[in-house]
Amino acid sequence: MVGAERPVTVAIVEDHPVVVDGVTTWIGADPERRAVVVGSGDDVDVVLAGPGGEADVLLLDLQLGDTVVVDRVAQLCTEGRRVVVYSALDDPETILTVLEAGASAFLSKHEAGSHCVDTIVAVATDRPYVTPSVAGALLAEAPHLSVQERTALLLWFQSMSKASVARRMGLSEATVRQYIDRARVKYAKLGRPAPTKTALLARAIEDGLIRADEIREYRSHAAGDQ
Amino acid sequence: MVKADPSVLVAERYARGATVAAVVIAGFWHLGYDLVATVTNWGVYSRAWAAAAGWVLYLGVGGVASVLLLRGGSRAYAWVLGLGALGVDVLLLVAAPGAVVLPANWAWGSVGWVAVIAFWRHRAAHLVAFVVADTAILVAGMVVLDVGSSEQVSRAIMVLLGAFTLQLGYSLGAHGLHAAAQWAARSSAARTAATANRAAAEAVAADRAVRYQELHRVTATLLAELAAGADPSDPAIRRRAAVGAARLRRLMAETDDVPDSLLHELRAGADVAERRGVQVSLSVVGTVPELPVDLRRALTEAPIVGLSAARSLARVTVVASTQEVTVAVVADAPDLHPTTPTGVTLDHDHDGTELWLQTKWTNNNQPAPATGGGHG
Numbered sequence: 001m002v003g004a005e006r007p008v009t010v011a012i013v014e015d016h017p018v019v020v021d022g023v024t025t026w027i028g029a030d031p032e033r034r035a036v037v038v039g040s041g042d043d044v045d046v047v048l049a050g051p052g053g054e055a056d057v058l059l060l061d062l063q064l065g066d067t068v069v070v071d072r073v074a075q076l077c078t079e080g081r082r083v084v085v086y087s088a089l090d091d092p093e094t095i096l097t098v099l100e101a102g103a104s105a106f107l108s109k110h111e112a113g114s115h116c117v118d119t120i121v122a123v124a125t126d127r128p129y130v131t132p133s134v135a136g137a138l139l140a141e142a143p144h145l146s147v148q149e150r151t152a153l154l155l156w157f158q159s160m161s162k163a164s165v166a167r168r169m170g171l172s173e174a175t176v177r178q179y180i181d182r183a184r185v186k187y188a189k190l191g192r193p194a195p196t197k198t199a200l201l202a203r204a205i206e207d208g209l210i211r212a213d214e215i216r217e218y219r220s221h222a223a224g225d226q
Numbered sequence: 227m228v229k230a231d232p233s234v235l236v237a238e239r240y241a242r243g244a245t246v247a248a249v250v251i252a253g254f255w256h257l258g259y260d261l262v263a264t265v266t267n268w269g270v271y272s273r274a275w276a277a278a279a280g281w282v283l284y285l286g287v288g289g290v291a292s293v294l295l296l297r298g299g300s301r302a303y304a305w306v307l308g309l310g311a312l313g314v315d316v317l318l319l320v321a322a323p324g325a326v327v328l329p330a331n332w333a334w335g336s337v338g339w340v341a342v343i344a345f346w347r348h349r350a351a352h353l354v355a356f357v358v359a360d361t362a363i364l365v366a367g368m369v370v371l372d373v374g375s376s377e378q379v380s381r382a383i384m385v386l387l388g389a390f391t392l393q394l395g396y397s398l399g400a401h402g403l404h405a406a407a408q409w410a411a412r413s414s415a416a417r418t419a420a421t422a423n424r425a426a427a428e429a430v431a432a433d434r435a436v437r438y439q440e441l442h443r444v445t446a447t448l449l450a451e452l453a454a455g456a457d458p459s460d461p462a463i464r465r466r467a468a469v470g471a472a473r474l475r476r477l478m479a480e481t482d483d484v485p486d487s488l489l490h491e492l493r494a495g496a497d498v499a500e501r502r503g504v505q506v507s508l509s510v511v512g513t514v515p516e517l518p519v520d521l522r523r524a525l526t527e528a529p530i531v532g533l534s535a536a537r538s539l540a541r542v543t544v545v546a547s548t549q550e551v552t553v554a555v556v557a558d559a560p561d562l563h564p565t566t567p568t569g570v571t572l573d574h575d576h577d578g579t580e581l582w583l584q585t586k587w588t589n590n591n592q593p594a595p596a597t598g599g600g601h602g
Contacts, residue, residue, distance in 0.1 A: 092511055133509065136509055140512055164577045167575070
């Protein structure tokens, strides 16, 4: 578990060095220095064999050279790694596939600059972080959303700032974030269990974002994992 | 059932008329001429039974040939019927050996009419062959019975020529008429198709012209203002020019034949903004249902206005299902208040730097309740 005293460690798997440099620059530019890059490369196994193997968060590009590594996501998450998928392939189907496989968050390349560090920090503490592209995907798929949750997701997908979404909905910004995060947590209980999903749900209950009895399936997953 | 080509139908009607006429001619000939000749010359026949049998055989052969032709029966019996008709020649020859080329022997000229019917659906060569056989029997009869005076020969020639000219002429003429009818019907059908195509093209062009006129009015006003000295660096003028360009581009996109028309038209609007240096992202969730062009224009109008006003960044989103389609644009743009087009609801917000415009169409045609009202 990451403490407040040290920055979050990040490993980047990405085949374009210029993108690695860009992401490293964003992370370095964070005024609070909340994260630090400890390893990078264009091969998952090579990065994990080095100092990147101990990183809190793995930032994974889905397209490495000519191959799309969607299949690796499930394996990495089963090993307990917190994976943030980072890709230009931001159609709802791809996003839901990697979330279902256990990825903690998804960053579309067009939105990465403004959400990158926040996503990494949230994921390191097993908290949900919903980027606008994920909000769109959840709109298409997430089950049992309330009207408020759906509206918040829609406005967030349209990329208003959370402050603007809050003003439109006549709510506080914190409440809007809660609606959006709840939608994400509701989706986490779907599909095959993964340690990352269990951690996300456990943290959501701990934070009071969702009650345990709202996610019955969660209990059975947790029981299975223990 | 496959819809028949109208040219085929017309040609078939012509063909039917000609065959019915052939049957009627043969029928009248047999009743009006053959029967009268048989009865008035009854005393001339040395074997009257053969004359009667010939008349009945002609009737039988002609009847079968007519039924086969009019009912569309088999063509295979044509020569069986032809031989039956030649049998009438032989019977009449037997009936009155002394009157080979006299009116009592009516067979030579009459059997050709049965042959016209029997060989209707065969090439003309068959009918000619029959005529030759008919002639051969007459010549053979004249030789055997030693009927060879110049008067009788010329009488035989007259009978045969008169009959054959009519019969071959009718058969060839009718078939030629059939071909001409087919040709006329085909060209008429082609003309009808061309007229329909032109009408459709004109309707499309007229609709486009109306829309072009609308755009023209707006654009002309703007150009007139510029000509009169309006400042092109005025942001309001620039925005109106950008909107005009985006609408023109959409007008062109509307006529493209693409599977996802709404997205295609939005992309056209985004394209124009990108050329001004605006960074545009377009995200879509769900499948957009087929919508008529009026509705698509209503849905895209406000987002295009928003895109055109963007200074450097714009995000266009579409969330679609069969029940509802939402199109939104968020852009760093000044506050704008586009008019609400019919058929959709429009929501608007501006937080000082960011403009948000959202159009929504709901399938049940019930106007959705206003969700907040924005600044408008």
